[in-house]
Each structure stands twice: as structure tokens, then as C-alpha cells.
Amino acid sequence: MxxxxxxxxxxxxxxxxxxxxxxxxxxxxxxxxxxNDACTPLVALESIPEIEQAVRAFFEAVIDYSTHHASGAKGCFLVSCVATSAGHVEGTAELLRDAIASTDKRIAARFEQEVSLGKLPKNFPCADRAKLMFDLRQGMVFRARAGFSDEQLARDIDKNVKSVLANPEG
Incomplete structure (x- = not known):
């Protein structure tokens, strides 16, 4: 203090x-x-016009803040501190759930925008893919915390982008 x-x-x-x-x-x-609306991966997703490039930039930003943060932190405050205190410190689990839901909504909103522009199919499962994208992000951060390098993490970007944007009809 x-x-x-x-x-x-x-x-x-x-x-x-x-x-x-x-x-x-x-x-x-x-x-x-x-x-704070300035989460770097979300800003990348929301600010790059072409959806495939935006999703790629999201994952690149996740790798960057998980492996190159000036403080040495591996991931954001929610991952580094709050997630470990949820269930142990009263009130944190609820705030963490709210933050996750808010992130899911921001990602889904970007997909919904692309659906409305005709760049993603009308039946694109926006909410499900938003959750997938969030979960892939968390897995990347987890791997970075375990010592995987940015080069190792970057090898999965193409696969992650394809998984998130795959056409629901096959």
C-alpha cells in the first residue's frame, strides 16, 4: 500500500x-x-476493416502482450491476477464473468457487423464464434505463461483464424 x-x-x-x-x-x-475499452486485441479486431485481417491482428496482439509486455506480465490483468483470485476473493468471480461476457459481446458485435455487410454468411454463429475466439485467446495466453515463445504461438494463427471464420455450412 x-x-x-x-x-x-x-x-x-x-x-x-x-x-x-x-x-x-x-x-x-x-x-x-x-x-476500459482499450484492450489491444479488441481494438485491433474492431479497427481493421477486413475481417480476416482483423481476426489475425487480434491473435497477433494477444501474442504480443503475452510475450513482450514491458513489465514482464504474461497476459492482461484479468488473466494474470483476477482469474487466480476468483473464488477466493469475494466479488471477483462476478466481475470476471461480467468482463468475459462483455468481451464476448464486443467480438460478436464485430461479426454481426460483417454479417450485415454481407461479408459473412447470414447464418454465421456470431456468439459461438466470439466465445471460440475468446477461448483461443486464453489458451494462447496460458501457453505464453508456460514459456512458449511468440514464434511457437504464431504458428497457430492461420489455424485459429480459419477456425473462427469457417463457414458454418462446411
Whole structure:
């Protein structure tokens, strides 16, 4: 707490007055992080016009933040900290579920946009593929945390993109 208050330029009573206790501060940090729309892989997915390139950029961004983060972190705060405390720290599991649902919705919305533009088939399973894409992301982060290199992870990008965008009719 001393490092935190020193970095923020405030004293402990001010911090506790704002958040109540360490638990309240932790939950607010989770909420703030999950509410931030600047998740690099999602920004890549949402900002690149061509869907195949956007999905590829999503996975490339996952690899980058899982293997090259300046802090040495392997993945985002939700993966690195919150997931390990869910079930042990009251309130974290609910916030984690909300963050996952929000991510699923953002990915599905991108697919729905492509369906409406006629670039994906009308019967494209947007919600299911959003969940698949999220789950593939988490697997990549898990592998990075285990020490797989960015080169090893990148070998699966083509397969992951094809799996996510495969035509539901075959």
C-alpha cells in the first residue's frame, strides 16, 4: 500500500476514505480495468476493416502482450491476477464473468457487423464464434505463461483464424 500511495502522491487515510479497504480497492481496480475499452486485441479486431485481417491482428496482439509486455506480465490483468483470485476473493468471480461476457459481446458485435455487410454468411454463429475466439485467446495466453515463445504461438494463427471464420455450412 505504501508504494501505491507514494506513487499516487496521497496518504493511506485518503486511499481508505475513497475505497474503504484493500478489498474495495481491488474490486474497483478490476471494474476499472474491465470497463476500459482499450484492450489491444479488441481494438485491433474492431479497427481493421477486413475481417480476416482483423481476426489475425487480434491473435497477433494477444501474442504480443503475452510475450513482450514491458513489465514482464504474461497476459492482461484479468488473466494474470483476477482469474487466480476468483473464488477466493469475494466479488471477483462476478466481475470476471461480467468482463468475459462483455468481451464476448464486443467480438460478436464485430461479426454481426460483417454479417450485415454481407461479408459473412447470414447464418454465421456470431456468439459461438466470439466465445471460440475468446477461448483461443486464453489458451494462447496460458501457453505464453508456460514459456512458449511468440514464434511457437504464431504458428497457430492461420489455424485459429480459419477456425473462427469457417463457414458454418462446411
Amino acid at each position: 505504501k508504494l501505491l500511495t507514494d506513487e499516487m502522491g496521497i496518504n493511506s487515510p485518503s486511499l481508505y476514505a475513497e475505497f474503504g479497504d484493500k478489498h474495495g480497492l481491488y474490486l474497483e481496480a478490476i471494474n476499472s480495468y474491465a470497463s
